[in-house]
Amino acid sequence: QVTLKESGPALVKPTQTLTLTCTFSGFSLSTSGMRASWIRQPPGKALEWLARIDGDEDKFYSTSLKTRLTISKDTSKNQVVLTMTNMDPVDTATYYCARGRGSIFFDYWGQGTLVTVSS
């Protein structure tokens, strides 16, 4: 059974760095073709892809957020970590992690974690 769960602070202040952890089970990022991504959704708005990491350590980032994002993985702990620097109120959103496969589709998603950016 594949599960993913996001964890991290619910509230961050402007200019702070956000660190989110995705803890998953039921698959390994070491398996060929497995990937993990972070996706966010501001309240009432559309989904926005943020970053992806593959089992071979290849990393991809949203062009518009590339300078602020870092994605990493700890295969032994079955975790994927996303850091986002210089947080702003417009970054308030529900942040999801998801398992990516094949030609890139997300077949399993975490429940999401709401992050509010406010002083």
Place this chain on the structure above:
Amino acid sequence: QSVLTQPPSASGTPGQRVTISCSGSSSNIGSNTVNWYQQFPGTAPKLLIYSNNQRPSGVPDRFSGSKSGTSASLAISGLQSEDEADYYCAAWDDNLNGYVFGTGTKVTVL
């Protein structure tokens, strides 16, 4: 900043067929496969269609996907009240070297 364009809304009565369009470009839909996600309020998105027209296990066959050139479509045949949700198309974009989602379509069952 979605690069895939969808109509904001679509509606139909129970039993009708509803189609949602997704317009992209040569670097995304034109070059890669399209996926569709269904999202109910307050819940995580769910994979509905992958690789243009494939349904994951458990997805009813009244949902179908197609792609032509730089556009794709999701069709819901025999619309049911439980299909009322938001729907997003998505694809990898070779120019952006990233994944792009559509603007989203809210389906209402009248």
